[in-house]
Amino acid sequence: MKRRLIDQVATGVAWSTAEKVCSMLLQMVVSVVVARMLVPEDFGVMAILTFFTAVALVVVDSGFSQTLLRKKEPTNDDYKSVFLFNMAVSAVLYMLLVAASPLLARYYNLHIINKIAPVLFLLLPINALGIIQNTRLAREFRFGVLSRINFIASLVAGVAAMAIAVCGGGVWALVAQRLLVVTTKSLLLWWRGGWRGEGSFNSSAWRDMAPFSFRLMSTDIVSTVYNNVAQLFIGKIYSADTLGYFNQAQKIKDLPVQSAVLSVQSVTYPALAKIRDDERKFAESYRKVLLINIFVMAPAVVGMSAVAEPLFRVLLGERWLPTVPYFEIIALSGVFYPLAMVAYNVLKVHSNGSILFRLELLKKAIMTAVLALTIPHSTMAIAYGLVAMTIVEFVVNFAATRRYTSLSWSQMARTLAPSLLLTAVMYISVRAVGCYSAELAAIWQLLMQIAVGVVVYAFGAWVCRLEALKEFISTIKGVVRR
Numbered sequence: 001m002k003r004r005l006i007d008q009v010a011t012g013v014a015w016s017t018a019e020k021v022c023s024m025l026l027q028m029v030v031s032v033v034v035a036r037m038l039v040p041e042d043f044g045v046m047a048i049l050t051f052f053t054a055v056a057l058v059v060v061d062s063g064f065s066q067t068l069l070r071k072k073e074p075t076n077d078d079y080k081s082v083f084l085f086n087m088a089v090s091a092v093l094y095m096l097l098v099a100a101s102p103l104l105a106r107y108y109n110l111h112i113i114n115k116i117a118p119v120l121f122l123l124l125p126i127n128a129l130g131i132i133q134n135t136r137l138a139r140e141f142r143f144g145v146l147s148r149i150n151f152i153a154s155l156v157a158g159v160a161a162m163a164i165a166v167c168g169g170g171v172w173a174l175v176a177q178r179l180l181v182v183t184t185k186s187l188l189l190w191w192r193g194g195w196r197g198e199g200s201f202n203s204s205a206w207r208d209m210a211p212f213s214f215r216l217m218s219t220d221i222v223s224t225v226y227n228n229v230a231q232l233f234i235g236k237i238y239s240a241d242t243l244g245y246f247n248q249a250q251k252i253k254d255l256p257v258q259s260a261v262l263s264v265q266s267v268t269y270p271a272l273a274k275i276r277d278d279e280r281k282f283a284e285s286y287r288k289v290l291l292i293n294i295f296v297m298a299p300a301v302v303g304m305s306a307v308a309e310p311l312f313r314v315l316l317g318e319r320w321l322p323t324v325p326y327f328e329i330i331a332l333s334g335v336f337y338p339l340a341m342v343a344y345n346v347l348k349v350h351s352n353g354s355i356l357f358r359l360e361l362l363k364k365a366i367m368t369a370v371l372a373l374t375i376p377h378s379t380m381a382i383a384y385g386l387v388a389m390t391i392v393e394f395v396v397n398f399a400a401t402r403r404y405t406s407l408s409w410s411q412m413a414r415t416l417a418p419s420l421l422l423t424a425v426m427y428i429s430v431r432a433v434g435c436y437s438a439e440l441a442a443i444w445q446l447l448m449q450i451a452v453g454v455v456v457y458a459f460g461a462w463v464c465r466l467e468a469l470k471e472f473i474s475t476i477k478g479v480v481r482r
Contacts, residue, residue, distance in 0.1 A: 022151050027255055030158035032315045034173055037165035040244030040320075045110055046174045047247035048235050049120055051228040052097055052104075053178075056121075058224050060090045060128050063216030065135045066348060067209045074139075076199030081206040083132045083197070090128035097121045108235055112171060120175050123182040130186035133193030145192050153184040216348070219356040226367045230382050233375045246379055248316075249326035253334055256300050283405040286346055287415055288471060293338045294416050295468035298423040299457045301334030306430040307449045313442035329383040333390040335423075339416075340390060343397035350404040363389075363396055418466050426457045 035043075064082040068074050101117035137146050161177035169176075235243040304311065308328045312320055347356055367389050374381035398412060430453045437445045461469040 026151075026154050026158050028315075030161055030177070031251065031255075033162045034165045034177075035248065035316050035320060037168075038170060038173065039241075040248070041240040042171040042174065042244065043247050043251075044235055044240030044243035045112055045116070045171055046178075047231045047243050048104070048108060048110070048240075049113065049116065051225075051231055053120065053123065054224050054228055055221060056093045056097060056124055057127060058217060058220045059093060060086055060124055061131055061217070062086070062089065063213035063220065064209060065131055066216050067213045068132075068135050069139055070212075070349070071209070075205070076195075077202040078199075078205050078209065079132050079136070079195060080197065080199035081201050081203075082209070083128075084201050085206065086128040086131050087125065090125040094121050094124045097124075108240070110240060116171065116175055120178060123179050126179070126186050127182045130182075130189040130193075133186075133189035133195055136193055136195055137189070149185055149188040149192065152188060153181045156184045157181040215354055215357050219360045222357075222360040222364050226364050226371075230371065230375065230386070233371075234379060234382070237375065238379060242379060245320070245323045246326050246383075248320060248323045249330045249383075252323075252327060253301065253304070253331045256297075256304070256334070279406065283407045286342070286401070286405055287407050287411065289342050290339055290412065291415050291419075291468050292472055293342060294335075294419045295461075295466070295472055297338050298335050298419050299426055299453070301331050302423050302427050303430060303450070303453045305329075305331040306427050306434065306453065307446055310434070310442040310446035310449065314446055325380060326383050329380070329387060333387045335420075336390045336394040340394035340397050343394065343401050346401045346404060347397065350401075355400060359396055359400055363393055366392055418464065419468055422457060422460045422464065422466070425460060426453050429453065429456045 062085070064085065068078065068082065071078070098118050098121055101113055104117070105111050105113035134146065157177045157180035160180050161173045164176050165173035231243060231247060234246055305328045308324045308331070309321070312324050312327070316323075344356075347359070370385040370389055371382070374385040398409075401407070402409075430449045433449050433452045434445065437448050440448070
């Protein structure tokens with residue numbers, strides 16, 4: 001059983017990571033083409049509306065998908081009860097958001113919101129159609145199917161967005177991309193998901209799942225609001241253009257970071273749920289996930305920060321250079337955010353949900369203080385505040401996991417320190433090369449910096465015989481063999 005679980009997890013992570021890497025490369029191409037055709041204000045408008053869609057999507061799911069993943073033997077009645085609830089909530093939220101869009105347009109003095117909102121918010125009911133199908137496939141470890149579905153959806157939406165942008169569609173290219181991703185994914189999930197609406201609404205089953213689900217929802221709402229709330233203030237206090245630059249920095253940072261988080265999170269949660277009663281195995285698995293995460297993500301995001309200026313010159317052009325200072329800072333938040341999400345998964349597996357909500361209140365109380373200090377000051381101050389908060393989030397989440405695992409602070413520090421120190425050496429080397437090659441064309445400067453960063457990090461890991469390198473190679477070999 002344990003060997004089969006390990007195989008399923010490794011294969012699942014491989015499929016999910018492969019899909020996320022392909023989707024990331026696709027999104028990068030799409031982002032470059034679309035950004036060159038649009039103006040910063042278009043991205044600012046979408047950033048404002050993204051806040052409301054992100055919160056609404058959390059409410060539509062209401063934590064029930066995670067409850068179904070954790071439940072040992074969910075029935076068709078369970079699935080049908082959650083499905084009907086998701087659809088009803090999505091319809092109500094759609095009507096409320098569309099009704100509120102004129103107020104939002106007047107508040108920001110962006111009348112285009114009145115035209116966009118009724119179309120963009122359709123993603124709420126469309127997304128609700130596929131939640132149960134996605135949950136069932138994840139429970140069955142059919143991550144190959146999910147990965148192919150996600151990539152096809154990204155491809156369809158990306159091609160459409162580029163076509164609309166090239167034809168002069170402006171912000172509608174971004175609207176079409178968001179809507180088509182969800183629509184294509186829901187259609188494919190119904191084709192491959194295997195569930196066709198069997199069962200009936202069971203109020204007692206729904207009530208049994210509701211307490212844990214709503215606690216997760218409360219936690220996720222608080223987290224989502226605070227992850228996106230800075231956009232609302234930037235758009236109002238400063239300008240839609242400034243918000244566009246700031247949001248573009250976040251989007252490009254999120255390409256590798258969110259891909260990594262979703263890859264690991266979607267697979268490790270059901271896997272950790274299966275071994276939660278084996279304390280020793282659980283703690284070691286937790287440690288190794290942290291080990292490999294920091295080994296891969298730290299050099300990736302810190303390296304992006306180090307090469308920000310030539311990267312933006314090559315990919316997006318001179319128009320987007322005001323984004324560079326924001327990106328250099330925001331990219332650093334990608335070091336600890338994946339680690340915080342791994343610890344969060346551990347809490348979801350072991351707790352009854354109430355601790356998650358209390359932790360979110362604590363973290364968001366700290367975040368409120370950070371935002372209150374940084375928002376009136378400048379957008380750069382906000383960027384620094386976001387990085388500080390990801391560190392706080394990881395520390396708080398890890399501290400909370402101590403009651404459920406035997407992984408200690410010293411073990412965690414020994415796990416993370418080698419990769420972090422080597423990443424610092426790599427960063428200094430890359431920035432030094434950037435200074436000495438500043439007279440070169442941006443493309444050559446970028447290639448030189450990337451080459452030096454890869455060599456320094458890989459050679460350093462080999463010379464220092466990092467455990468993370470051995471684990472990473474072992475994992476890759478195991479996946480290839482399977």
